[in-house]
Amino acid sequence: MTSQDYVQDAVVPISTVIRDDDASLGIGMPELDPVPVAASWASLVKPGDENDTVYGDMISRLRDFLDYVTAARPDADTVTALRDDLERWGQRLAPMAVPERDQVFGHLRDQHGRGQTMSPAFVVKEADRDNVWGTVRFGRYFLGGNGAVHGGAIPLLFDEVLGRLANSAGRPHARTAYLHTDFRSVTPIGTELTVHGWFVSEEGRKRIVRAELRDGAVVCAEAEGLFVQLNPDQP
Template sequence: MPVGELGEALRDLVDAAVRTEVDDDELRAVAAAARELTARLRAHGREITEVARVDDPDTGERWYSPVYGPGSPVAPPLVASDSPDGRATGRVTVGKPHEGPPGLVHGGVVATLLDHVLARAVRAAGRGGLTSTLTVRYRRPVRLGVPLVLSAEIGESSGRRTTATARLVAEDDPDTVLAEAEGLFVSLRPERAASVFAHMDRPAGAWTASSDA
């Protein structure tokens, strides 16, 4: 899909931009070219509150997600999957654009990746909701350029509340936990959901539905 093709090209551009050491004149020339491309894309856009036509908010799949979206220039991107028993996995190699300390993945990015697989596990089990609390424990430094694996599974469910746990490991060392997380997700009451997502022209079931709310 062209959205994904553009996203891939822009991720390459972002990576090049944060690693380049070209001279100032070349930087200015590239900046001018980038502004021209920006103007072309802005010729037909959506408002900040509008949902992209390629998204499916009822299932939670979003092409421009900053975590895994194929069309997002800032996504690592994470490749994730899930199963109806409330489990989710993700694979990702994080590069220079998401660097914190030199050579290491930014801690906020680690938390974001964990939050996503937690939420995905909850949705897979038929439980909607937004993140209410997220507790992350950083066990080891997470290095750039290393294939990583995330796994999550649903915990207890009661009414609108659902818990889940997740862990992050290096693909070549699955027994060493680099980071782990616990999350609490709460589905919105219908009246609250109507207010929060009033701008949407499609259902927001991924964040509002709950099997026994």
């Protein structure tokens, strides 16, 4: 198979691909529910445009793609074709680079995961000014080994959840000062897990927030974060 042949075959929509239902793979996940309107999180939504929904769909497929890449042991021809495809897409995207504040990646705050793939998509189920409840499922891309989520991916999730909570409900922007994570049990790949984040205290510029990650009744990990409000001259 040539690279060109592979490109032609690859245009089949990913939704038509038969997905493995082995939960340990963490791939072929169900479609995410719409983001609920909750005051502490909806306040972060930035005005979008007509391309935002399509961009979000693309990010969802990119997440699937990363899981498939991780789970696959491809032959040499497939790897070569994929390498060449990625090179062409890189060349196409390179001239479209914009300043950080204008990029779409990670800035779609009305979508699960904010339109990024660095951390798993946190699905908000309920939220108020000081709490947020939701679910998350780590795909194969986040595998550390033996069916467990990589230890470095869990603080990424906590920073995403606690950072948004600390900066929601009209609070001035703050940055992470520390994030302490305690690992209580193995966090499994491909399982829907529950997340609860809550505000602990606020004193001056300092905000303490905590969260826990559960697999059913089992606490997989807990975290505490200190977020410090930025001064007017801080980026």
